[in-house]
Amino acid sequence: MIDHRKAVxxxxxxxxxxxxxxxxxxxKQPGRFDGVRSTTPYEAQLVPxxxxxxxxxTGHLDTYYDEVISYLRDAEAILIxxxxxxxxxxxxxxxxxxxxxxxxxxxxxxxxxxxxIAAKVRKCFQTEMAGSA
Numbered sequence: 001m002i003d004h005r006k007a008v009x010x011x012x013x014x015x016x017x018x019x020x021x022x023x024x025x026x027x028k029q030p031g032r033f034d035g036v037r038s039t040t041p042y043e044a045q046l047v048p049x050x051x052x053x054x055x056x057x058t059g060h061l062d063t064y065y066d067e068v069i070s071y072l073r074d075a076e077a078i079l080i081x082x083x084x085x086x087x088x089x090x091x092x093x094x095x096x097x098x099x100x101x102x103x104x105x106x107x108x109x110x111x112x113x114x115x116x117i118a119a120k121v122r123k124c125f126q127t128e129m130a131g132s133a
Contacts, residue, residue, distance in 0.1 A: 001109065001117045002082040002090050004061065007068045008114055010121040011075070017118050020071055024064040065093045072099060079124050081107040 001008045004026055011018040068090060072078055078094065080087050080103065087106055094100055104124070112120070 001112055002068065002080065002086045003084050003111075004086050007064075007086075007090075008117045009068065009071045010118050012122055012125045017122060019114060019118055021114070022064065022067050022071070024060065026060045026064065061089070065090060069093055069097050069099070072102075073097070075099075075102055077104040077125065078102045079104050079107070079121060081105075081109040081120070083108070083110055 005024050007022045007024075009020045009022065011020075072094065078099065080090055080094070087108075091100075091103065091106055094103060109120070
């Protein structure tokens with residue numbers, strides 16, 4: 001499960017599941033607070049576009065995806081799922097790392113708890129292992 005804030009990597013083995021959480025440390029872009037509507041006109045002018053800020057965000061995401069890839073290198077199969085754009089960005093990074101042949105699936109998923117994520121991964125790979133036996 002991945003989004004721009006956190007990745008949860010579940011490694012399924014004969015002994016169970018190993019869970020690793022990676023936090024991105026990417027700050028949300030500045031702007032209006034979620035769910036709060038501005039009462040001042042031309043609010044966009046109050047939050048100027050900042051190329052250096054955008055480059056900083058990209059740099060943080062690059063480091064984040066590199067760390068996620070480092071945990072995927074030894075995987076036989078990779079299931080990528082999440083609620084937003086991060087899963088597609090990770091797929092591109094996996095392809096660049098020449099691991100795309102290991103992608104078992106890419107799915108849209110709502111936010112989930114760590115136990116829900118682990119259960120989804122176990123279910124997916126138990127079904128896959130049963131089908132190949």
